[in-house]
Amino acid sequence: MTPLLGWLVGRCARLRWLHLIVGGALLMPYFLVGTVVVGLYAPGTNPFTSLSAQLSSFAYALPMAAVTALLPTARLLSVAAARALCGLPSDRPLADGPAASRQARARTAAWFTLHVGLGGIISGMTLALVPFAGYVMALPFVPALRGSAAGDLRPALDHAWVLALAPPAGAAMLVALAGCAAAAGALLANRAPVLLGPAPEDRLAAAERRAAELAVRNRLARELHDSVGHALSAVTLQAGAARRVLDRDPEFARQALTAIEETTRRTVGELDVVLGLLRQGTDGSDGLAGPGLDALGGLLARCGVPVRYTADGDPGAVPGPVSAEAYRIVQEGLSNALRHGVPGSPVRLRVGVGPRELTVVLDSALSPRPPVARPGGGRGLTGIAERALLLGGATGAGPRDDGVWRLAARLPLGPAKEPR
Known part of the structure; x- marks a missing residue:
């Protein structure tokens, strides 16, 4: 049980979660440009409330992020963040200096796209699930919350067994969020030496x-x-x-x-x-x-x-x-x-x-x-x-x-x- 808790909420997991949050923050400018593009093609759609519009904005944001990551200095920033927050083993070195070759720039662009893409997903889940899980866990103890629930949910909240399951359900949401963040962070740590590792010219x-x-x-x-x-x-x-x-x-x-x-x-x-x-x-x-x-x-x-x-x-x-x-x-x-x-x-x-x-x-x-x-x-x-x-x-x-x-x-x- 202890290794599982360490994998979910240990120091390395928390740093990787923070790394994903940084990726989500880096995605925001591209996402906002994507919402503008979506708004041009669907004038009546609110990109901040429509799930399909948000997914479309996300799809537009990733290619733009990949293009900007082709700059040679992008590898410097990505390597610095990965070394500090990804918890990489010492036997998996990363490259030093800007990306000099086309291959190195392409790999950096792939890494940056993966980072901001996973970071955007985990950041959105964090922003949505943490307050919702807290709301669900507080339902049995705060009657005012039950009264403010949507009309379709109020009859269900009158059952005692539903209220009894609310705290475990909220905790399960947080555990699922931690698991998703840990899995995404482990994926980034596994791909970092491949995409940010030294190219042949770096080794030379x-x-x-x-x-x-x-x-x-x-x-x-x-x-x-x-x-x-x-x-x-x-x-x-x-x-x-x-x-x-x-x-x-x-x-x-x-x-x-x-x-x-x-x-x-x-x-x-x-x-x-x-x-x-x-x-x-x-x-x-x-x-x-x-x-x-x-x-x-x-x-x-x-x-x-x-x-x-x-x-x-x-x-x-x-x-x-x-x-x-x-x-x-x-x-x-x-x-x-x-x-x-x-x-x-x-x-x-x-x-x-x-x-x-x-x-x-x-x-x-x-x-x-x-x-x-x-x-x-x-x-x-x-x-x-x-x-x-x-x-x-x-x-x-x-x-x-x-x-x-x-x-x-x-x-x-x-x-x-x-x-x-």
Whole structure:
């Protein structure tokens, strides 16, 4: 019994009833225009007292409502009302934004017509049945009501059994009204995901938004991994070396602490660059520009490993986006050499600037000890490959026969190609 009462008069049922009443209110302007049309064809008919005239006005109102619902913004209003009042399950999503395609507009028009049509019927029943049911239930207790009844009904009201049945009959009318409203509301809730749900183009747009958000997250992850992660690795090694020689070589410890201070100061600036990417697109700016190949000198001086650097061509002439990505690739390669290479072994770095592409080759000695697994680590080479792919280039990394780990990247100097 309780589930039935909840279905008839529960919170969800009441909200859906209100949704239907809103539909009836939205139908009224179209219904009034329909009464004018009916009045033109039947001048002697009162459309407010004649049932046939009311049905004709209702039939004229629905097509007019459907036509106005073809406007793209009609879906916004319908979706907002359905989400608030229809009690839809969370796994039945509705579309966002105006209806862009012809199919979406047609479905919105069908929904709006169904909403106002059922809403008009339930609103009319509510306006008529609620006061009539109250009148019937009050007949046994208010003699004046029996005296004001129509002439044909007065003899029947003199029977005691008729008056005894009047309150249950009135209550049955209200229950029937609640049942009709609940059934109509359930029908609307069932049709809402079909008629107001996302169209194929809406799903495509949502997928594109998710892909764009994922690309931004991946870009931020790469920037944090390559800039902050490199700095923390260098600071960790320098701090460990300073701790070990603090008592017997204070001068070396002082130099290590100075290097830590400089590294952290530079890293704060690079962190500002990464955080600038978070503001990208929200204030109309394009974010802050990251360091490029012209900043390699500072990177090599504080990376924590000896580097033999050679350059073919002018790295300063490399376009900004390519230069910034190449800097991050070198930074990640040096960070890997610092963590996994032979301590104290020099790293060879070659940067070649050609007419069409930039090449970066970084060789480091392979360490005989296995790499230390870090929770959440192991994304450095993947990030390097993603950076190169976004520019239309390619990377390769792996051991050579001479005991050297080589990281190589080719980046085109022309416009970026779309990755396939």
